[in-house]
Amino acid sequence: MKKSERIDLIKKILVEQDIMTQDDLVNALLDLNIEVTQATVSRDMRELRLVKVPAKTGGYRYALPESNRLNTDAEFFQSVVEEIKKQGNQLAIRTSPGSAMLLKHRLLTRFEPLIFTVLSDDDTILLIATTAATAEKIYTSLSN
Structure with a gap:
């Protein structure tokens, strides 16, 4: 061959x-x-x-x-996001192990104007949006 x-x-x-x-x-x-x-x-x-x-x-x-x-962002989000919780302007996102840092980068690239800050470790992200309305927009995008 x-x-x-x-x-x-x-x-x-x-x-x-x-x-x-x-x-x-x-x-x-x-x-x-x-x-x-x-x-x-x-x-x-x-x-x-x-x-x-x-x-x-x-x-x-x-x-x-x-x-x-x-890979589209939607395909990537669906493949690594295991759970999302929303409270006010905050999102707690649990990912598959080792995926949080890459997801954090993708979130900042896609939603930067809507994000105040993002903290992450190996499998968890705390995203603080600028407002509750922008948090809802990000939440809806990740949930679909």
């Missing part, structure tokens, strides 16, 4: 499966009767500039950088 064919196959696998480790990718290729070594897969992954993104099942999976950028 040519390298370009293998790269195309890896892209297809990454779209269809949650690949969490290099071993997962090696095994997925072996399941398709493609003989590869760990070193070859490692080089291919580096060439593709794969990124780790939150998996819907928890943990992180490998993804193509362009597919990561194409």
Whole structure:
């Protein structure tokens, strides 16, 4: 198999499966009767500039950088937000582990004029909006 064919196959696998480790990718290729070594897969992954993104099942999976950028905010919010509570101009947002910092960045990018401040740790965000009305607007956007 040519390298370009293998790269195309890896892209297809990454779209269809949650690949969490290099071993997962090696095994997925072996399941398709493609003989590869760990070193070859490692080089291919580096060439593709794969990124780790939150998996819907928890943990992180490998993804193509362009597919990561194409995710809409709504798709991203839906994949990482587990619970949202609203009180006045404040939102308490619980996320999948490790996702809060990335969500915080996305929230600031999308809603910056509506936000007074955002505090986050590994899996929780406290967002303080400028008013209760703007908090409601952000809450509605995240809940849909």
